[in-house]
Amino acid sequence: MLQLSGLDATFLYIESPEMPMHVGALHVLELPKGYRGPFVKDLRALMAARLPLMPALRRRLWWMPLNLANPVWVDAEPDLTQHIVEVKLPASAKKGDGLAELHAAVGALHPQLLDRSKPLWRFHVLEGLGNSHSGHKRVALYSQVHHAAVDGQAAVALANILFDLTPEPRVIETRPSKRVKTFRHDMAEMLRGAIAGEVLQVGQIIRELPATVSSLTRAAGAVAMHTPLLNRGKGNKVSNLALAPRTMLNVSVTPGRAFASLSLPLAEMKALAKLHECSLNDVVLFVCAGGLRKYFAAHGITVPRKPMIAAVPISLRQPGDTSSDNQASLSFISLGTHLADPQRRLAHIKASSAAMKATMGSLKSVLPTDFPSIGVPWLMEAARSIYGKAKVAERIPPVATLAISNVPGPQVPLYLAGARMLTNYPTSIVVHGLALNVTVQSFDKHMDFGMMADAAAMPDVARYAEAVRAAYADLQLLPPESAPAPAPAPARKRPAAKAPPAAKKAGAAPAAQGRRAPTAASKPAPAPARQSRQPVTKATKA
Known part of the structure; x- marks a missing residue:
């Protein structure tokens, strides 16, 4: 069973x-x-x-x-x-x-x-x-x-x-399966299986409790260590664990949906990630964050003073595991949307992402994907009904602004029933309190963005897709953080003033030739100002 x-x-x-x-x-x-x-x-x-x-x-x-x-x-x-x-x-x-x-x-x-x-x-x-x-x-x-x-x-x-x-x-x-197919279960078998599974899961939780406590302690240490990275600079104090600001996206969703898509060149995105010493996922987060700022500005909406937060799924799947089930958890990354300077925003996202990875690396082994379930269906379905009908999403502080997911995909051309696949735009889920989901997958030579939104909260999600494209154009123009500042133009040399004829007869040597300095008796009279002073150029002034 x-x-x-x-x-x-x-x-x-x-x-x-x-x-x-x-x-x-x-x-x-x-x-x-x-x-x-x-x-x-x-x-x-x-x-x-x-x-x-x-x-x-x-x-x-x-x-x-x-x-x-x-x-x-x-x-x-x-x-x-x-x-x-x-x-x-x-x-x-x-x-x-x-x-x-x-x-x-x-x-x-x-x-x-x-x-x-x-x-x-x-x-x-x-x-x-x-x-x-x-x-x-x-x-x-x-x-x-x-x-x-x-x-x-x-x-x-x-x-x-x-x-x-x-x-x-x-x-x-394919080899014919020798397994006997099961199309139904009787009530007694179902109840025995549920009780047996419950006992096994409770026992496993007890056995793994010491390791879980140890992992939580390491995760707390990682949070403390990486928090200073997020708090550098005036007005840049933030944590991945802070609540998100309330926006137009933090509402109870309706049955309507609006969808938009976007493709960006994969090789160029990888090159930009290398140039800015960040991950490809950081580039995805940066363009999504910049798109939010541009979309809000286009609608005359003030960008919140607190940074918006992305809910980011992370895979708990071991390499080579292709089983058909869910092995994922959820993390949070601060997007730095309160920072108008793109350079500072990218640095903020890099630090936020690094802090999340350090924390989740300690927790991956203990995050549960299974737990005892007797009575849980009643509780969860009741909670879902109350949450939606009471519009709880509008009443409690939001933990995130939107969901952003980046799933690695095939980077080669693919065919389906003889037809060549040109695009692979993911379509995903929006939930109460998170009215926008951006899911990205690499495919062939591009990164394909699928943007699913609640139709009431963001009916013009296509305008957000264009805002993300504009944010990508900003990244293309952004110099790397470690690039050296341009050297100032060299100052123009002032030519040495010519000694008057009387000085030459006295045998005085020009200073430019490096001879001994003239004595006071033989020191030439100063040249007129119009002869010794050259016009001050911009380069000299700098």
Whole structure:
């Protein structure tokens, strides 16, 4: 019996029409020359061949009696005609790049909850785009997979199975499984499994308590050590643990969504990170922070005097682990948005990021992804209902301003059912109190930004995407912090004054020749001011 972990099940308990808990991506695909289609048919055929390798897409939920504890996964045989569906875009999508129509389609489709009686995923094939620059037909794919089934890294592992490196789909040999499929569990078995799991988890918590206390002590030391890094400079005192200022984004969200995307060159972003002696993730945080300042200014909104805070997911997954579950936690990074000077803001983000990494490095081994669950479903669902209806997000101090996630992705061209993938814009989750989610993934030669916002809080999220692009342009012009100051122009030499003829007859040597100084008797009379003083140039004055 495969019971959902506490973290996986949490995404089920907090889900509501206002907060769908699925993730995915928007892909624009270029079809092969002379392709006739339909693409939806070819995609279903490919998925049928690859499904044996993707267990997360071949199982569904089986609920505990009375919802007493976390549900379990049971086997399912998905009907691909229901899980891979076709959507027609408006006629205007054929003009230009069609991104506006694609963004609108994602905004309309994202709020649709996945059917919990079926495997928790759905693919939307978006037809009606115009041709690419090379004259090839295009199609788009918007994917939805529930967060209870995968986290960011697990979704990348699924993509590695689904996508190919060449236009010709590879043939993957699969061996028939000898495991007996389980499509249901009886009540007695479910209760025995829940109680046994509860006992094991409590015992594990007790055994790991000394190591947990030790790790918390080290983390507290790391916070104390890195706090001075964040407090350098007048008006720059801040902590990653401080509360965020209240903004237009810290509200209870509605069922509506607005989506926008952005692509930036990957090689150039890496070069900028190297130039400024920071990480690629610091560059992502910098352009998102600068975009917030520009977006607020464009709307006449005063930027808060306190720095805005990003809620940043961190992976707890061990290298090589491709299991389909959630192994992640949440950290917080101060974005330095209160600093108008981009140089100081970047330094602030670098220090904030370093402090977060030092702290979380000590905690990664003890952060829980599973915990005892008997009675938890009742408590969490009740808390979710009260939180939304009472608009608690507007009543309590916000801990963060927005969510920013950077997921490493494939840096090579990919193909899906023979079509070349041109973009990989992630689509993620907004929750009460955090009305904007920016998820970034590297793909091929660019970094693709997906920006999901609550439609009431930020209906013009596309303007924020352009503000982020403008912030990236600022970074391109920013000199590195360690660059030497430009040397002043050398002062122009004043020519030595010529001695009058009388002095020459006395045998006096000019000082410029380095001979002994003339005696008082032979010292020439001072030259007139107009002969000895040269005009003062700007270089001399400097």
